[in-house]
Amino acid sequence: MAKPIPTIKEIARKLNVSASTVSRALHDHPRIGLKTKERVKKLAGELGYEPNSQAIFFKQQKTFVIGVILPSIREEFFSQAISGIEAVTTQSDYTILFAQSYDDYKREVIVAETMKRQRVDGLIISLSKETTKLQHLEAFKEMNIPVVYFDRVPAGDACHKVSCNMKTGTVEMIHWLFSEGLKRIAIINGPKALFASKERLAGYMEGMQQHKLKVDMQLVEETDFSEDSTYKAVSNLLSLKKLPQAIISFNDYVHMDAVKAALKKKVKVNRDLLFVSYSNLNITGYTSYPPAASIEQYPYEQGKMAAEILFQLLNNKQNTDQSYIRQQLIPKLVLH
Amino acid sequence: MAKPIPTIKEIARKLNVSASTVSRALHDHPRIGLKTKERVKKLAGELGYEPNSQAIFFKQQKTFVIGVILPSIREEFFSQAISGIEAVTTQSDYTILFAQSYDDYKREVIVAETMKRQRVDGLIISLSKETTKLQHLEAFKEMNIPVVYFDRVPAGDACHKVSCNMKTGTVEMIHWLFSEGLKRIAIINGPKALFASKERLAGYMEGMQQHKLKVDMQLVEETDFSEDSTYKAVSNLLSLKKLPQAIISFNDYVHMDAVKAALKKKVKVNRDLLFVSYSNLNITGYTSYPPAASIEQYPYEQGKMAAEILFQLLNNKQNTDQSYIRQQLIPKLVLH
DNA sequence: AAAATATGCGCAAACGTTAGCGCAAAATAT
DNA sequence: ATATTTTGCGCTAACGTTTGCGCATATTTT
Structure with a gap:
């Protein structure tokens, strides 16, 4: 039997x-x-x-497995990213050990440790929004396991990372809004701790200043990505004496919740108030009020590039060259 | 260094x-x-x-890794399912080796073989829509690696599987449509080869017959899930002499494409023609024309149950009891 | 015919960890 | 004081595979 x-x-x-x-x-x-x-x-x-790969890899001290930790696969952004990663790993006969952090720092630490024990040959990670300390990932370096960050990357220079230059993207967005004659531009940003939020804010400031538009901090709101929090942000913006003419949402999910909130408040979406966003996800194409413009962040390509960098590092095991690889994609403004 | x-x-x-x-x-x-x-x-x-888990598991002839093969993680249904699986594996210190088949039979075979070589302790799979032969998965049985199917399951009895009883669900849907006074009910089904399609069709027939509605095969269309194919199906239905009063779409993605097509043809969606669907995904909540009703298929729960069954099998290694576990969830009709 | 080379295969060690067995020393019981 | 048990630890083999080395036998070259 x-x-x-x-x-x-x-x-x-x-x-x-x-x-x-x-x-x-x-x-x-x-x-x-x-x-x-x-x-x-x-x-x-x-x-x-x-x-028996287990036996072979054990002998060779190699697993042909790479770890992938994402905040949440339910977000289209990340499910596209992992497909990009998979496209590269498949070619090299690598497999993906997968886990979600659910944007929970503690979980991120736990799954990272599991992957360390499993001796993944490398790690690709997009940080949880709570993550500020990186000890759990520094540990990989000590074990000579390369780590590549993408999209949600640490701020410092001492890591390999792939991301979209959201500052540039945001400046471009402001340019476009300005060219459409809109000057009171609001932004619903993410949590301040997120590097992505800082970039967006920096781009917002720079864009506004380039057009000699004064920056009114009342137009800068924040959401923790929950529907409630976004609702509140929209409420605040709509209760200003001078209403904004455009709202930039942190991403398409925030955008959709923001539109929902605005509709409740009887706003004529994209007529009285223009909604624009980041991510350019497919799903917005099916919605009643897709963003008038969205910044394409190339999640598939980001995943692909992260994986390519990882393989580059894996093949350069001697590690003669100790420099860090940092790639920035130029986001594209997509009009709808 | x-x-x-x-x-x-x-x-x-x-x-x-x-x-x-x-x-x-x-x-x-x-x-x-x-x-x-x-x-x-x-x-x-x-x-x-x-x-070093590699060494330990090698010695113990166990990896504490289970393979998960899904058609496409981009579909919300599957990304929810994998979260359900992960919820269970985490508790037992198992990790997930992940791969997508992209609904491509050849790829499914390849990734299955990779997982076999990696000596996963068990496999959870939702079949690609092309898959009709199961040799690549029978091979797991011979190696005593348990396989649990979910949602896209094989028709036969000789396997462990979790699925939703779509026949029951479809009958219920017809009941409801009938109670709304709608009698000419069309269905855009999936490819005939899919078990899920057969179930839906069987439910359709039974539902219609229970209400003494004659089954008109002109009202039964088919899509391969591409937007074009769905467009064609809608066109066919709208060119019938006696127009349908309701359209049941295979799932929410087909539904969204069907609505898109209908709108092009100037149909007043959900007024002249009621659209209903399966899956009950979150995203439809953000769309202009969510289905008037959708059948909740509990993807998270299906994944969770599949994982629970798998662990049950793993803990019963003696395999004294050779019977197959088959679980059916009762789908729920959700009105919008 | 002897020397050099080629062919075909086995031996043994190694990768990191675990577990049964055994052996000495210490602690306890008689 | 002797017999028994307990405590603390080391030795060894094992998991499946790969690989350097070596040893025959067979083939080719002088």
Whole structure:
């Protein structure tokens, strides 16, 4: 019943040869005779032999597995990103050990440790929004396991990372809004701690200043991404004496909640008040009020690039070159 | 520079004790003296020792990894399902080896083989829509690796599976449509090969017959899930002499494309023609024309149940009981 | 015919960890 | 004081695979 999983040893025993001969025969080693090779391969086929990667990788101190930690796969942004990663790993016969942090720092630490124990060959991670300390990830460096961050990346320079330059993107957005004649531009930003929020804010400031528009901090709101929090932000903006003419939402999800809130307040969306956003997700195409413009952040490409950088690091094991790779994608403003 | 990854051996050497003592000390084995335990744990902490799961699992012939193969994580249904799976695996210190088939049979075969080589302890899979042969998965059984199917399950009885009873759900849907006074009910079904399509069709037939509505096969269309294909299906339905009063779409994605098509044809969606669907995804809440009713298929719960069944099988390794576990969830009709 | 080379295969060690067994010394019971 | 138990630890083998080395036998070159 519980048929034993066929091993090289078993094949060797049945064929009265040594395990090394079987191993070499299966790998077409030149020093093994043709007849022996055939006998081995035939039996291996019949038995349905599958090499035990666990054993091989254990011996080689390599797993051919890379860890991927994302905040939440339910977000289209991340599900596209992981597909980009997968596109690269598949080509190199790597597999993905997957976990979500659910934007929970503690969980991120736990799953990171699990992956460390599993001896992933490398790690690709997009940080949880709570994450400020990086010890759990520094530990990978000490074990010589390369880590590549993407999208939600740490601020410092001492890491490999891929991200979109949201500052540039935001400046471009402001340009466009200005060219449409809109001057009172509000922004619903993410939590201040997020690097992504800082970038957006910096871009907002710069864009406004480039057009000699004075920055009114009443127009800068914040959301923790919950629907309630976004609702509050919209309420605040709509209760200003001088109403904003445009609202930039942190991403398409915030955008959708913001529109929902505005509709409740009887705002004529995209007529009285223009809504624009980041991410450019497919789903907004199905909604009643897609953003008038959205900044494409290329999640698939970001994932792909992160994976490519990781493989570059894996193949440069000698690590002669200690510099850090930092790639920035130029986001694109997409008009709808 | 390339600091060696700390091992038990290294700790043993530095402390002048044997490797077995270190191993036992770290596991709080009663036969190890208190002082020794402390010395070992202290050094292990300083060195940042992490047990090498690869080695342990190799020895134990167990990986504490389960494979998960899904058609596409971009679909909210599957991203919810994997979260359900993860909720269970986390509790048991298992990790997820993840891959997508992209609804491509060949890819499904390839990733299944990779997982076999990686010696996953078990596999959870939702079949690609192209999959009709199951040899690549039968191979797992021969290696005594349990396989649990969910949602897109094989038709036969000889497997463990979790799914929603879409026949019941469809009958219920017809009941409701009938109670709303609608009698000419069309359905845009999925590819005939899919078990899910067969179930829906069976439910459709039964529902119609229960209300003495004659089944007009002109009202039964089919889509391969591409936007074009769905567009064609809608066109066909709208060119019938007697127009349908309601359209049941295979899922919410088909529904959204169907609505898009209908709008192009100047149909007053949900007024002249009622659109209903399956899946009850969150995103439809943000769309202009959410389905008037949708059948909740509990993806999170399906994933969770599949994982629970898998663990049940893993813990019953003796496999005394050779029966197959088949769970059916009762779908719920949600009105919008 | 002897020497050099090529061919075909086995032996043994190694990767990191665990667990059964055994052995000495210390502690307890007789 | 002797017998028994307990405590603390080391030795060894094992998991499946790969690989350097070595040893025959077979083939080719002088």
